[in-house]
Amino acid sequence: MIEVVGLTKVYQGRNAVDDLSFQVRPGVVTGFLGPNGAGKSTTMRLILGLDRPTSGSATVNGHAYRDFALPLREVGALLDARSAHPGRSARDHLRILATANGIPAVRVDEVLDLVGLHDVGRKRIKTFSLGMTQRFGLAVALLGDPPVLLLDEPLNGLDVEGVHWMRNLLREFAEEGRTVLVSSHLMSEVQGTAKRVVVIGGGRLIADTDTRTFIESTVRACVLVETPCADKLTATLESAGATVERAETHSLRVHGLSRRQVGELALGAGVVLYSLGDEGLSLEDAFLSATNRFVDYRTSGGEYRA
């Protein structure tokens, strides 16, 4: 369990993390979400004792990180995988860390196998591609077989197979009863992997809840209908109490009525339908809606939605 209580970090008069409190429980993957500059990495650094909080506290299984005598056996972290000594081989770097943390040398080959780098263990870290560097960073995190994993953007640079592999690995770790906190900007991946989310904006907590609950409480379910008679159908549905938005020329987004009700009302009005279905609720839409006012870095058009 990771517990963050009233955590605050001020940099040059600005609150990067602002009175943040949340818990990350074992057994499920928890996604850590927020727009650029929201304070995710700072929070992770504070949990890992890499920076001192201005106030508040962060503990891992009841202890401050800096109190762990053999930290790699308690918490596995992937922050910036490029921070490892670039001139060393992956195997040498892992061996040094293993020795310092009382981890048997045989574990080095186990983790190199686990992350798919066994064949390049003797290569210097500086020759690794971005995806290999991420895999190597994960090997470091897993070296001590820790009960808690803290991963900042672990999907960065991974190819499609790598993303698939990482998703399964994270799920398996959580199912083994470990605590897994993962930051990511890839909402579809988080939606498919994380049962819970902690969402922050401007250093403050926006949500600490079940992923489904976050989505359902943030965006409204609606029905998508395609018809050549959009005006007539809009009038029919609105007179039945629905709120209707024009999605495209021939397609409407209908709030307040079920798919079946829309179908029956269309039939009654003699309106042809090309398609009718529930619009899937997405974490991306919920995230955009919940964090919109905290977005610091917009594109020049003021739009950040594709």
Ligand SMILES: Nc1ncnc2c1ncn2[C@@H]1O[C@H](COP(=O)(O)OP(=O)(O)OP(=O)(O)O)[C@@H](O)[C@H]1O
């Ligand atoms: N060492 C530092 N000195 C000064 N300001 C900092 C420092 N580290 C972070 N910040 C500031 O704190 C804020 C939060 O940054 P942080 O990197 O934690 O955000 P983030 O949510 O991880 O962003 P991203 O998604 O872009 O990685 C930003 O405004 C950043 O400029």
